[in-house]
Amino acid sequence: MEYVDPLTGFRVDGRRPNEMRKLKGEVGVVARADGSALFEMGNTRVIAAVYGPREVQNKGQQVNSKEALVRCEYRMAEFSTGDRRRKPKGDRRSTEISLVIRQTMEASILTHLMPRSQIDIFVQVLQADGGTRSACINAATLALADAGIPMRDIVTSCSAGYLCSTPLLDLNYLEDSAGGADVTVGILAKMDKVTLLQMDAKLAMDTFENVMGLAIEGCKAIATYIREVLLENTKRLECQRG
Amino acid sequence: MRDLHLSLNQTQRVRLEAALHELQSLTPAAASAAAVTVADTIPVNQEDNILKGHGTSDQDGEVVATLCGVVERVNKLVYVRTLRARYKPEVGDIIVGRVIEIAPKRWRLEINFSQDAVLMLSSMNLPDGIQRRRTAVDELNMRSIFEENDVICAEVRGFQHDGSLHLQARSEKYGKLERGQLLTVPPYLVKRKKQHFHHLAQYDVDLILGCNGFIWVGEHVVVDEKVKATEDQQKSSDEAENFTPLETRKHICRLANAVRVLSALGFTLTVELIIETAEASASSNVEVNDMLGAEFYVQTAEREAKRRADLLRKKNGAR
Incomplete structure (x- = not known):
């Protein structure tokens, strides 16, 4: 199958190779949560809710009482994929993604400022169309910032792939399942540090660098967007408070 | 909304x-101009040695916000006032909380802080109004004063050495709300x-x-x-x-x-x-x-x- 049109250079969904899907971020969607956000990347749609910092519920999980405990739960809604299948809660895929998101977010949260407390992050995929783990990380960042949890930097994530000898930014489900390489990168946008790097195929060294560079560009674009959303939200709250 | x-x-x-x-x-335009998000650089005059308050950190010599909020400057102090965040207690604050647990000589209260607050039996007035040492009988009768899920009004007494937050209710106006x-x-x-x-x-x-x-x-x-x-x-x-x-x-x-x-x-x-x-x-x-x-x-x-x-x-x- 042609994933990039040889004549026009467009992808299956009409994007250019280095073009991202449409982003949409909304803050404060869950009433009872301390912070919450909805994040869309094209047809991928993710909701995140943050509770905390609050009292540690299970004292056994607390390793270091001088730092906050960060927990994360990733779930896919049953209606999120094309075939409606009930997935068990602790399947390997979601456990792995929960761990990935937790580690990525923990790198940015200033946990030492909130001793003896825990922060819970719940992310749920409402519509899956490729790049769910990137979307989850972006949603979690927005939700954490909304909850007023101190962070070193904005964490954003974006994926990139390599199909038809072209590096492609922000793969959708069709391109994701094509069997090519899929590189997911998470960065601290301002400090220019990588907190997450995953790849599930082999790539030549020089092409990998190109693909990763493209993904980092994508991350930076998302960071700019997320900051716009947050700044607008902060200004709105301040104006209404008067 | x-x-x-x-x-x-x-x-x-x-x-x-x-x-x-x-x-x-x-x-005023100044208020919305002072709004910052996470990882925004806060412009400061490097010459006067400023004090970095809450919500700020130092990155490569720049003052960077770690929270979303509004930058406040008080003399040399620069800090970020958050909008949506959990409660940050200050000594003397009047708070309303809900009892979630009765522990030996103390009640634990949920007050929207990052930990549960502690109200000691010794830091509240007894119902009979007499100042005396709390006995074991008082301790057994704690549930007759406040039960689980009771709503209570109290005052922030301060942080203990171990970092826990203590409350007090040493006045007629504090106590159970019904x-x-x-x-x-x-x-x-x-x-x-x-x-x-x-x-x-x-x-x-x-x-x-x-x-x-x-x-x-x-x-x-x-x-x-x-x-x-x-x-x-x-x-x-x-x-x-x-x-x-x-x-x-x-x-x-x-x-x-x-x-x-x-x-x-x-x-x-x-x-x-x-x-x-x-x-x-x-x-x-x-x-x-x-x-x-x-x-x-x-x-x-x-x-x-x-x-x-x-x-x-x-x-x-x-x-």
């Missing part, structure tokens, strides 16, 4: 947008004032604006009840005093709904504003249950925009 999910029709949406836009134009409603709002909407207890005589209602964003609206209790004999009180309180007149209950609901609407709109909660909103609803014949509807919501936003515009005009006129 966080707590209320309203279905606004076209005109209401336009009116709400107009009102919010008006509010935006009324705030016959009313507890509302939770974001803590940034409650400003620290001299007075947090309010007796609204015209409604026969007590209003407590807890600094932690827990707000109590309940029937007025006379504080100097304790003068009466204690046995006498026990008997009468069971039957006759458990009854709250319907009129008072309606007032409680009206005030509570006023708080709900104001907090959903994100307006700072002051007693004057709450009373004004409740009064406006009563005078325009809005039923208590209709107060959370779209129409009153939009009206409240418009009224607030008008009020702030008037305030600004008065201020400018005075100059």
Whole structure:
């Protein structure tokens, strides 16, 4: 199958190779949560809710009482994929993604400022169309910032792939399942540090660098967007408070 | 918009947008210019050695925000005031909390802080009002003072060495709150004032604006009840005093709904504003249950925009 049109250079969904899907971020969607956000990347749609910092519920999980405990739960809604299948809660895929998101977010949260407390992050995929783990990380960042949890930097994530000898930014489900390489990168946008790097195929060294560079560009674009959303939200709250 | 999910029709949406836009134009430009998000650089003059306060960190010699909020500068101190965040206790704050656990010699309270607060048996007045050492019998009778899920009003005493937060309730005005409603709002909407207890005589209602964003609206209790004999009180309180007149209950609901609407709109909660909103609803014949509807919501936003515009005009006129 042609994933990039040889004549026009467009992808299956009409994007250019280095073009991202449409982003949409909304803050404060869950009433009872301390912070919450909805994040869309094209047809991928993710909701995140943050509770905390609050009292540690299970004292056994607390390793270091001088730092906050960060927990994360990733779930896919049953209606999120094309075939409606009930997935068990602790399947390997979601456990792995929960761990990935937790580690990525923990790198940015200033946990030492909130001793003896825990922060819970719940992310749920409402519509899956490729790049769910990137979307989850972006949603979690927005939700954490909304909850007023101190962070070193904005964490954003974006994926990139390599199909038809072209590096492609922000793969959708069709391109994701094509069997090519899929590189997911998470960065601290301002400090220019990588907190997450995953790849599930082999790539030549020089092409990998190109693909990763493209993904980092994508991350930076998302960071700019997320900051716009947050700044607008902060200004709105301040104006209404008067 | 966080707590209320309203279905606004076209005109209401336009009116709400107009009102919010008006509010935006009324705030001084400096306030919105000082808004920062996570990882924004805060411009400072490097020459005068500044102090970095909450919500800031140092990255490569630059002052960087770690929170979303508004930059505040007090002399040399630069800090970020957060908007939506959990409660940050300060000594002397009056708070409302809920008992979640009874532990030896102490109650644990949920107060919207990152940990549970502790109220020691020794840091509150006993019901008999005598100052004495707390005995083992007192400890056994703790549940007769406060039970789990009771709502309590207390004062922040301070942090202990181990970092836990201690409360105290050494006055008649603190203690168990009954016959009313507890509302939770974001803590940034409650400003620290001299007075947090309010007796609204015209409604026969007590209003407590807890600094932690827990707000109590309940029937007025006379504080100097304790003068009466204690046995006498026990008997009468069971039957006759458990009854709250319907009129008072309606007032409680009206005030509570006023708080709900104001907090959903994100307006700072002051007693004057709450009373004004409740009064406006009563005078325009809005039923208590209709107060959370779209129409009153939009009206409240418009009224607030008008009020702030008037305030600004008065201020400018005075100059």
